Amino acid sequence: MHKPSYYMVNAITLYRLLAAPVLLTLLFNHELAIFKWLLAVSFLTDAVDGYLARKFKVTSVFGSILDSVSDDLTTAVAIIGIALINPGFLKKEIVWIVIQVVFFITQIGFALFRYGKISSFHTYLAKFVTVFQAIFLVLFYWLPEPVYPLFYFVAVLTILDLLEEIILVLIIPKWETDIKGLYWILKRQRT
Template structure:
């Protein structure tokens, strides 16, 4: 797919990306409250934003309107909404601070290295590890936003039918954090090899 520098900024994929950025302050306001209801709506908003992340990329490729603006803005939108969600639930003790530091630190370092590489005309392809990291991260954040116990079947009240979404979120966040470190090291190794050449 060739990069089309002449495509207008106001196309469907870019509008979806901008809507994802616009959702960030709404998400932050919802997460000012630790209540079950606020967490539910925050999780729903985050889930919809995650779907638009996949959808805007799919539409850009399908419609042949991959733009410089879109390629720049899309990963920034992804990182901003993840950062917003993790930072906003930090005061409630729903996520360990060191995990947030590792996840956000990795994103800042890799984004910086990509920027440096691109100024030299170097493109370092993303690995599948990065995709797995994103999937586990998104699932973890949605579960952590839900946080409370939920029943699988709303009409049946039995202890075995309850699931603690915080525990589910932490399980996936551990996996996401391990892959975050792994993919970060993998990218650094690739970067050093390319720069060495």
Template sequence: MNKLSTADWISLYRIIAVPFLLLALVLMQENWFKYLLLLSLFSDFIDGPVARRLKQTSGLGSSLDSVGDLLTQVLMVAGLFRFRPEVLQEYVVWFLVLLGLYLLQVLCALVKYRKLTSFHTYLSKMAFLLLGMFVLALFFYRFASWLFYPAMVVGMLSLAEEIMLVLRLPVPKEDVKGMLWVWKSGDKRK
């Protein structure tokens, strides 16, 4: 295995945190969970800028970031199920639409590329940030509709964009800015 860069270690934190987040869920330790989740979201916020600043961008780093993002998202939802089930029940349609789009994106990627994508579009970064802010606000304060609705809408738009990217790009690419940049660059379907 190649030597891990500083940015890779920051991304790897989210993967290492998974068993501890799971333990907090099982033991009903909401405080542990919310602080570990806060650290995971912070690591996602800084790993990309650190990689670019230190010129440590790599395929491995992109993959670690994608896996860390996926696991963090799954655990955020698991935390909602465990600690705030009333929110999921009240807004079940929103969560089901988001989940459906996510599963469709995964299915498209697996069928076409035989692997998950690591597009890291601007829209997906914004969606993850908004979702993280919403979940943290929910755990640290209370339900914030002013964060919930933008998080859901941007999340759905992000997943729709990623589905379009899978359908458009003949091979998977890492760190794609978004569909607009793909169109401008002249990438064609093949």
């Protein structure tokens, strides 16, 4: 492992973790202009750290968990912002939001019970969903109205991703990271 690259990648991920409370503070202080820029940077660093980790081959258990926690916190802060800035949107879309939250909590709960820690699969579907979640959440703060078709698309993808991860937790006996997806796990189990 190339240590400088390892530290650089984890430092980028750590930025996202440390940015979450800063973003919350900006929200509660009504500093939306700064908040939306830093939120966009946080989502961008998610793409950068993953790319660099694969390029320099510096993936680790610590880095995978740090990445997953940082991703979840960034998304949570963005959703808290929606609740503060546009609670009407949450009321209107409460069913979609509750379904996603229930699936998320179920997945986390199953992983904690089975592995003693959160999952960090980083499946292809999860990566795909993360891109569209980031696009929706960033646009939410930059445009005057939410992009509803994009929201529904992201909601369905998120539910499918969480369902896949729940199934993965149920069928993979030991904690693993960087799994391509359910298809590849089933294929691996058949051989």
